[in-house]
Structure formats: C-alpha cells, structure tokens
Amino acid sequence: MNSKALADKLVAKGYAIKGPSSTVDEDVADTIRKTVLRQANVELAEKPIAADRGQAPVQRRTTVIRRRPKTAPEEVAAEQPKAGDEEERPVPGAAIPSMERSEKESLIQKAVETSPAEADQEKQAERIAEHGDEKDAPHVILTPTSERETEMREAEAPIRTEDAGETPETEAAESPAFETKQFFPERKPKKEKEKEVEKKLPARKGLARVVGTIAIPVEDDQSSQRFKKKVARTGPAGKVAGEQPVAAVVTPVTEDSARGKKKGKRAPGAVEEEDDRRQGKGAGKKGKKGVKFTHFGADYQAPRGSGKKGRRDKGRDKTMPPAAEMKASKRRIKVFETISVAELASRMKVKASEVIAKLMSLGVMATMNQAVDVDTAMLIATDFGYEVEQGITEEIGIQMFEEAEEGGEMQPRSPVVTVMGHVDHGKTSILDAIRKTDVAVGEAGGITQHIGAYHVRSSAGDVTFVDTPGHAAFTEMRSRGAQITDLVILVVAADDGVMDQTREAINHAQAAGVPILVAVNKIDKPNADIDRVKRELSDLNLAPEDWGGQTVYCETSAKKNIGIDNLMESIQLVAEMLELKADPTRKAKGRVVEAQLDKGRGAVATVLVQEGTLNRGDHFVVGQFSGKVRAMLDDKGRPIKKAGPSIPVEVQGLSGVPSAGDEFLVVTDEKMAKSVSSARALKAREMELGATSKISLDKLFEKMNEGEVQELRVIIRADVQGTLEAFAKAAEELSTKDIKVKVLHEGTGTITESDILLASASEAIIIGFNVRPTVKVKDLAVRENVDVRSYDVIYHALDDIRNAMVGMLEPTFKEDVIGNAEIREIFHVPKIGTIAGCSVTDGKIQRNASVRVLREGVVIFTGKIASLRRFKDDVKEVLTGYECGIGVENFNDLKIGDNLEAFVLREVEATLE
C-alpha cells in the first residue's frame, strides 16, 4: 500500500494524521484496516482480474503487490488464502503482495478520485500520488491514453525489460515507476517482511524516500543498475530504502543475480528452491567425477559417498572423508576385515571384559586377542553406541575393481582339460599322442616346452591341457579356489580296469563338479576288456551313453595312435555343451599353473589366462607378488605379445615365486599392483608373526625393558595340591621392584581350554607340573599364542622364571616336520655326489630345510639339504605331488625307497620336562 495514498485517504476520512509518517494507535489502525483498507481491497480485487487479459495482469499484479501496507500486517496475513494470484505466479509471498497491491491500487484509485478536491493539503505529495494514480490506474482500468502516461511508458520501458524479460512492451504502461518501488519488500523472506512491517516508522520513511527516487531508474537501464548497486551499498539506516530498489527494478533478474552473489542465502521462492536442488544435484554429480580404478583404497570410497556430497564438498580433495565422517569419527570405528576384541574395546574406550561379556551374550566365546569380523564388531559396537564402518582394504578394492571389469561381451573360448587316471594307464602317452596332432607343432620354434599346460590346435578344435601331476595337485589347486579345469579326461587302461587312483580321480573330479570324459586306453592290448571298464565305471556313476548313461567314452590306443582324433572331437562335443565363454576385452585374469625361480630369468610362472587378454607390459598381482609382464612365452617357447582366454603362457617379470593355483590379475598400474601385493605380503607376515605380541617367558625380559610388562601373570596346574601351594609361594617371592610375579589361577589336574582362554585374555603364561595338555588344548594354545610350559620339578620352573626376568633364558629349538619325499631314482653326478630323484609325498620340501634320511622307518642320517631342483632349475620349495631332485649334504648313501623327512628348527621357549 502506498503510504502516501493511504495518508491522503485517511486525512480525507478525517483521521488526525499529518502525513505518511504519522503513527496511529492500535485501535485506530484496526478501524482503518476494517474500514478503509477492506473497502479498498474489495473494490480492487476484482477489477484488474476482470479487465486484464493473459499473463500481463498477472505479472503486473505480482510485481505491484509486493508492496505491503506496513500499517496493516495482520490483515495481510488474514487475507492470504483468498489470493487468486497465488497460482498464477508461484512466487512465495505472491498472495500477500496481491493483497497489498489490491489495497494499494484501490486506495490509489480512491485517491485519484479524491485528490482534486484535496489538492491544497499537500501539493507535492499529491502530485506524486497522482503520478502513482496514473501509473497504477492502468492496472485497474487499463486506459493509458494520456500523453503523460505515454511518456512514462517510454521512460519505463528499460525497467520493464529488465523487470522480467517476460513482460511485453505493451504492458509498459501498466508498469509504472510506482510499481517498481512497490514490490521492494518482495525480496525479503516472509518473516523478515513481517518484522519490517512492525517497524512501522522506518518503513514509511523509507517508502517516502523511494517515491522521490523513482525517476532515477526510469531514466535508463544502466542508471537503474547503478542505482541498484548504489542502494545495495546503503548502510543499515537506509536498509529498507536501500533494499527496495534492488528488488524493485527487476524481480526475476534480481532473483538470479542474488543467487549469483549470495550462493548460500536461500531465497524464499519455490522456484529458487528447485534451482537449489538442481544445483545440489549437480554438485553431487561433480563429486563422482574423477573416480578411477587406481590407487583405489580411497578412490573407491568416492562413489559411495559422493551422492550425498553437497556443495560444501566442492573443491575438497576427493580422498578426504566426508564431513559427516570427520565429525562422527569419534563414535565411528573403521574395521577392515577383522578387529581383535582388545582393539575393539580400546577404540570404544571400554574394558575388554565388557566386550567379551557382550560377545558371550551373543553366544560367541572369544578371548581378548581373538579377532571378530566386521558384522560381529557392528553388533557389539552398536550396543556401546558406536558405529562400525567397513574399511576399504586392498582386497575389497581389488574386488571392486574386478566387479568393474565384469560385464563385457562374452565370446566362446577353448576348453581347459586335465588328464587323470591310475599310474601307468597311459596319461602321458595320450597327451603325447594329442600333442602330435597339434598343427602348430613343426612351426618355426615350435618345440614343446614343459610349462605345465599347453594349448593344442587340432582340426577338431583348440584344447588347453593342464598337465598337473595327479589329482592331488588338482585338488590342492582347487583348495586355493583355482578351478581351472572345464573337463577331466579319465584314462583307464582297458587291460587293467578301474584301480584305486581311478576311483580317487573320479571323486576329485566329481567333488569339483567337473564333467568326466572317459578314455579307455590300451585297447590294442590283447587282454583289453572295454566292457569291463564300462561296467566298473557304471558302478561309479559313469555309465556310457550307449548303455543309457550320460558319460562320453572314447576308446584309444596311445601307443598305436588309435582313437585320438575321436577323443579330440569328443572333447569339443562335451565342451560345446558347457558353453564355455570369456570376455577377451577386459583386463586379464588367470591362475598360476606352476612357478619357479629361473637362474637367468628370475621368477617365472605359467599362467593360464581365464578372462581377458594378457599383454606384454601389463602390471599384475599374483598371490603376494606383483610385477610387469616383461616377456611372455607360449607353450612352444615362442615369445608372444598377447594371450587371450584359455591360453597358457610363461610370464617373466614377477617379484617372487607364487604358488600353483594363485590368482593372477592384471591391474591398472604399478602402484595398484604393488599396494595389493604388499598388503597381501604384510598380511601373510602378520599371520606368521602373530604370536610375537603375546607374553612368554622368553619375551619377558624384552617386554620388561620396553616397559610393557610390570607383572608376570602365571596360571599353574599341578598333579597335586602341594606342588601348587609350594610353587605359588615361591613364585611370588621372586617378585622384584621391576616386576611382580602374580599367580592368576591355580588348580590340580590337566591344563584345560579355559586355562588357555584365561591366559590369553589376561596375558598370562601357563606352567604345568607333571600334567600335559591334550592335543586340542595344545592347538588352542598355539592359536592363542599362549606360552604353555611343562616341568617336573618346581625349581626348574623357578629357575626359568628367574632367568627370564633377567633376560638370561636360553632359547631352545623345536623341530617342525614340513614334508616328506620318497626316493624313486638315484643319480650319481660326478663332483656333486648322489642326487635322489624324489616325489614329494606330503607337505613340502624346502631348499633351506634340514633333512632326515629314513630307511624302513629308521633314521640313518640327519643333515641339511644340499640341493633342490626341478627340471635342472634350482627351486626354493617343491610341493606335494611334484617331483624333484634332492641332494643331501655330506651324505651319498641314498637308496631308492628311502624316505626323506624335511624339517625346520623353530626357536621355542625353554621347556624342561
């Protein structure tokens, strides 16, 4: 409402006011509201709507209605709901201004009617009011015909343009200078407006001043901008007046510019809210950019959190944790794979026993040093008011990387076949016969290398054979998750039938879920009985197709080269049914078939590519090692640049010798390869050294010196009560000022599992007198790294404790048998001595191990391994099922049938029994 007009009106009505700045008391204001204003409202509310057409009136109204009659805030609020303008322009507050405009316009109209008669009262004010009338009048009556109005229209044109860009010029006349000043308050949020309304006097003053300045923005566009800037700089005193023109000149433009200038300040408009949302969305998207599959630990976290990132994340390093995480970090525990109970407790600042109790209530028996997985940690932490967050480990990262690599186009690949069967049934002979069918043999350099696997290209189709020595190796690989075989060829000699290892092979293949194709070999032999083989195999669920079963049978003679082509065709037939496919376009992934340390080439591994294409120069992770494909040889020893699915290759450039069955995975770069391999190596080392953190007598002095131990806790078990008492007394007397010996628990009878758990949880050692723990208890002690010592007399135990306290305890060594090998052949090498051609029957033989020569169960020599070789290459270790050559230091009397027991000496605590 135009205060001036209102003032005029009120004066006309006989109110005792002097001008627009005058105040009235609440009662008078109320009366004004009820009479003058309401009347004006009703009068005007309909007129413009009825008179105007299209959008123009709506826009005009919207702009005009921004001005609020500051003397009548309650009314404004009360009349909000009936504003039809609201839906015409979804600017919040539109309803309010529409009322205001109505009030104002009607008043103005009235003022126009009354002003000639009362012109002598305030001439200047009246003139302004008349201007306002004339300008506002078109809103109401749409008759902008006077010359003056036309001038005004022209003068106002720039404002109109700036106004919204949507107001047609023809409406310029309907958009007078008054209009501009009248929607000043629209720029303020509703609440602010209401507050402003309450500041009646300053508001009026401001308004009065603005009336005077109206001509300035009208002059030209630029000046209006300057004005806008100028007023925007106006100090607090001129706040109302100052802000008004900003909004007044161009509402839509100022909305944009305001957004531009004050990003964080939310305008009340719904449209702006929507814009803000859009902006927020955009910012979120931005956060996702740049996520790559390298150096992934942190990068992988980006896509997870980025969706929630707001604008505040802009410009922040993407590897930084989100703000929420930083804030909540105190109540949040990051767990990678597992966390020990003690660690979990300390992170939650509670006692380990509380966590153990909580775990017990969940039915989980755990000790302080036992690790719990992420899920369990989550359950526990929640009870203590903490949150557990799954940390992105290198392994999880690589998993995510692999997932990202999946989903490419799958293409058929050749089958990977393993030949199994009883000894001497002709496995090698069949493979040789098949290899002869290889069309690639005979090509330049095509001499078959023994790399553990080879790819045969035959007229029937390509097949990759994995030449693993026996089903044990097959299963061992499988135990590492290396299921590389698609199909097993079971070789059964027709003259011998099903034998022990035939059955075993069937069990292994069936356990792996690999289909079996039977090759009945040696059919050339006069005593060959194919039907017998079929019968025996039918009993083992391998009934042949011609007998109504589902197993494909081939009759072969490797020696006479009969049925080999048919066997190759049958392999393709079975393979077709398996629909073997792989994506050759992704980064390569495969399995190590065998690996060794080569003198000239360093660590080399035969890798069967299972997915993707392996290229020279690729960076990879293999088991605990990493590397770059320096060179690749195919199974015929020829250098190649790339190898696709089902192709075995010998890879050079490894940082160490991996184990058969280890996964080989090409990663994005060296950094990723190294970080994954070192994380794996660290984990392996931690597992080996896990025991060292526990207390033990031989670590006691060390720990005392480090200030970690002030108390040696002991759990005693003895056969008789008397020993317990005597020892407990003597042990406590051993206490010095540096360390106290404390008997934590004592009891007669054997050492129990609960003793171990107690010792583990309380960092205690266990001493037993004439008692022996059971194997189960021993195993638990090993797992929990609990130092269990057995003595027969008290003073031996006391001596040990005393020595331990002064760092004098002598370490002792324990033998760990790591493997056995059977001597199959003997070679006498000049200058070197006797070399035993062995087959590793269990465990493994390590080059640096000691060895015991056993003949018919009797130890005939104990010494060190002098040499360990596989196919003329020195190797670090040979696993079960593999053959090797072993030389024993200073011992040449090796015989076929002797057993070699390899062992290593492990430093252990002194044990006196």
Ligand SMILES: Nc1nc2c(ncn2[C@@H]2O[C@H](COP(=O)(O)OP(=O)(O)OP(=O)(O)O)[C@@H](O)[C@H]2O)c(=O)[nH]1
């Ligand atoms: N008559 C005949 N003899 C065969 C045939 N296939 C293999 N042999 C002979 O059987 C013997 C054992 O053959 P291999 O191929 O070494 O048998 P294997 O199953 O590989 O034996 P291991 O490697 O010891 O498990 C050799 O003397 C072969 O010459 C065949 O089809 N007919």
